[in-house]
Amino acid sequence: MYGMNGRLLAVDLATAQISTREVPETTWREYLGGSGLGAKLLYSEFDWRADPLSPQNPLILITGLLTGTPVLASCKVSVCAKSPLTGIWGESTVGGFWGQQLKAAGYDGIILQGKAPEPVYLWVCDGKAELRPAKGIWGKQTYDTAELIKRETDEKAEVACIGPAGENLVEIASIMFGGHDSRAAGRCGMGAVMGSKNVKAIAVRGHSRPPIAKPDALTERNRAAADLLKEFAKALTDFGTAGGVPGVEANGDLPIKNWTLGSWTEKAARISGQAQAKEILVEHYACWACPIRCGKIVTLKTGPYMDTVAHGPEYETCAGFGSMLLIDDMHYIAAANDLCNRLGLDTISTSSVIAMAMELAEWGMPLQGSEEIGLSWGNGESVLKVLPMIAQREKIGEALCHGTRKLAESLGGVAREFSVECKGLEVAYHDPRAFTSMAANYATANRGGCHLEGLTYFLEGGTFPAGLIGFDPARIQPHGTELKGAIAAKMQDFMDVFNALGLCKFLMRGRIGPEFLTDWTNCVTGWELTPDELLKLGEKLHNLKRMYNVRLGISRKDDTLPPRLLTHDRKTGRAAGSLPHLGRILADYYEVRGWTPEGIPTPARLEGLGLEWLVEDLPSVPA
């Protein structure tokens, strides 16, 4: 336990009992924090067989080891639970100010257990916590919820809440952090887990500051990092993540028409962050301690909230509601984004399941109710109509609210060709045909089709220098097979460090690598870690989460890509003709990981990572 921190709030929702639990420093050293410590808790203390939407599945929110300190971009909180969308390890990491405020209130994390008999929200402020009735706000959208709760608590409180989607146990429901300047814990259906507990919101407010072991050194590191970000991450400041749309399209990395087309150049420009900046941008905003300010506020020019302001759509949302659906009107994308945020829906999974519905219609197999609202490629109005139906599970929304895998399973047959997911999580919008190391990452990412567990395209696309993570830049290329498994494994380890420390991965856009993260960690804690030790901790956390899944039966058979991304090559653009050789890439990946060809960690590797306590959960791997 370091300094005043190392305290978790344990909330028993059934009895409304709230207790504080100390976490010793040795545990932080072993698991760092964030989704690292979250994985340790979920693995060790809860029933892994539990139905994800049952009271037996906890919802764990934990700040990173460095969250809320002056370390740049130390804004992240991890939300961990068994995922109702995928049935396996679930985590969703989110920025904003909530994590900093929780820490300032004296807590590193919150464990929600059981289920409240009536809707409640949790109010945490400066070392105190209480459950309050939320009957009056149940059913409200997220922005309204945040406003109402701030009125009842503190105008400066930070509110994490669910919208109607989470309340209705929609398996692609998010948890939203903040109001219009919101950040989303979007993936893995964490909103549904919160809804299953009758918890509408968690509001936090605090005034303390975590102690820093070496404040002067930290200031120096921050200055150096800020200079790097200023030099290299300016595009993020100017145009946000949506500024990446044209470059991503040029790389053949943008999914178009449910991943079937190769190019969309002019239309990509029309929905880009650059175009948004010209036409609808109102202002920039930042998360805690971040000089980048990649967040954007925009004006809506269509949809039910026309003429109001909203969070600007991120890259993933532009891809999802833009190129994926062949919608080239940024106003529909911004309106769809705003609706998802208000309803509490993950924009990636939601747009992906809508794309599937549109493709089903094109193939002459429209879902019931699809024609009524006109779901078809490019039809922005139909998207605005279907979003509330998904959140409310009304009509066609009931078919879509479980994500693409379950929709494909319910339909059977050729429908599976249109569900683009890994392990049940819709694949994020960077194409493993454009950067083939992403094939290894998507196939093996512990939460499923997640780009953020690997982010290897930062490296293969040249945004992040390969040398910083130990690879020879001359051997890095976007396509092909060489090194792909090794790159994916190393970057996954590094990303697990980011999530455990609570830092934003966009620091990498400033060429900030393991050395920097190690320095920051040592400055805050006074430890004397080396970069290799930090990366090895990342590897440990990756293996811990893998073991959570192995215990649930996950193995090589699940480490795959949707058929479309393995076989349907792009016909135009820079990634034309590229298909990942998944078998070879995975073989190399498992070898680097020290796993069997079946994707099972060996006892020796687990022991080498300090995870000897997991060996008893292994199938008996042959010598």
Next chain:
Amino acid sequence: MYGMNGRLLAVDLATAQISTREVPETTWREYLGGSGLGAKLLYSEFDWRADPLSPQNPLILITGLLTGTPVLASCKVSVCAKSPLTGIWGESTVGGFWGQQLKAAGYDGIILQGKAPEPVYLWVCDGKAELRPAKGIWGKQTYDTAELIKRETDEKAEVACIGPAGENLVEIASIMFGGHDSRAAGRCGMGAVMGSKNVKAIAVRGHSRPPIAKPDALTERNRAAADLLKEFAKALTDFGTAGGVPGVEANGDLPIKNWTLGSWTEKAARISGQAQAKEILVEHYACWACPIRCGKIVTLKTGPYMDTVAHGPEYETCAGFGSMLLIDDMHYIAAANDLCNRLGLDTISTSSVIAMAMELAEWGMPLQGSEEIGLSWGNGESVLKVLPMIAQREKIGEALCHGTRKLAESLGGVAREFSVECKGLEVAYHDPRAFTSMAANYATANRGGCHLEGLTYFLEGGTFPAGLIGFDPARIQPHGTELKGAIAAKMQDFMDVFNALGLCKFLMRGRIGPEFLTDWTNCVTGWELTPDELLKLGEKLHNLKRMYNVRLGISRKDDTLPPRLLTHDRKTGRAAGSLPHLGRILADYYEVRGWTPEGIPTPARLEGLGLEWLVEDLPSVPA
């Protein structure tokens, strides 16, 4: 309808009504015969939704267009039905003399419909057919069954029958044709379909000969073919298919320890046809009109039928009960083969599911009853114990009798890693890592993991000259990606021709290609087909069967290999390090086939093949 033929026997088992049905010559021209005509009948006339073991699923046995003529090796009969093992298109093609005798009796095929109220057998002789009670032989093994029925009918009758496995609806049950000199319709669980109809056997005897349009030209072609077979197929004569074991092992093509190891050189020699010839061979035998005589009779030196004679184990059986299980004692392999033949079990699927049971035990997950009989690598005694249990569905046999896919599904989790099947059919024993065009073939073969639908390793291994089928030999190599999809598609078309004409594919060992088959067809029928037209008919039949499966929901998602063969590379031997790039190979394959990237035939391609009547069964493929 050609000559006196073109007649099918339609047997309604429920009412015991037997009728004769004429098939006009135009239909033979369009579908040739064998499994081609079988596919046409199964597609058009029966309920494709039917449970494979219900009375609504017919069992169709049809001779090839040339079967029973003087054409060399014109011995084949196709058994077609929806497969209880896989739930999709099922066919099993078998040699021997039964087909020739059926044709000599005046019939081209038999359609068994419905279910007999009591066990029966069908007796067909010189234009007459009757159902006879089989209560007294129900429960008998196949050799005894054949003997008893010959006593009741004609000593020279040819008998196709099921053993206890088929009676007990074991989904890996075969239909055996003949006694000790038996041939098996092994694959796809056709024995269970026969058993589900209460049909124990079909005995046939005839004295007529099919007419030949150009007998002199046929004699000339036969002579030329016989010369080629004498020159190039001698090893098959001397050592049978088992003579291939050492060469297959040298190519890295032999599956070892459930496909996990790379080399087994000395042990392979010990179980080879060459070693059998030295130690246990009694005599050679041939199928109808075949100069090769690849069949072997051997003496058993272990097991319950020790000191009797038996059919010598074929290559597939040596691989299955030998290297797959690490059994290097040929006597156990011969005894296991004999037991399978007597019980009516497919040796490929049976040995594969036993390998899975052994691997489960090694991984610390033994099936219930596994330890009791000592199922473990190399234990031949345990294999002899488990075979009757599978046929009788006793104890551990109940777990194994449904094949590897259903076993994996029932166990869940990592067990799937040990089930080596495609579309539910256990992969035959030629390795797609050794000859990567086999990856495309196994992934797309209409009946599942079937080597005989493609036989591309004949071409890549140099046994069959690539030029004969239109490929440049200089561009053919065993590994890699180039041309693999095209090779698989072309060879599948060619194999569909073989099965429809009723010819044995070992003719290819004599470098007999499409030209020869066309000449023979024209000699018998008087038609004037070209080789290209014949191959296009093969393509048509392949598409027809694909459409049978497409209607059942099959698409790209099902066109894959088991995880092990995609990712676990061999570490030693000639195929070390080779893994098929399935996505690329399939992409090329679909393009050659004119199918969508989802593996669905396009309307244009179906129309071009004369299958316009199937377009209405397509999902509505986008333009």
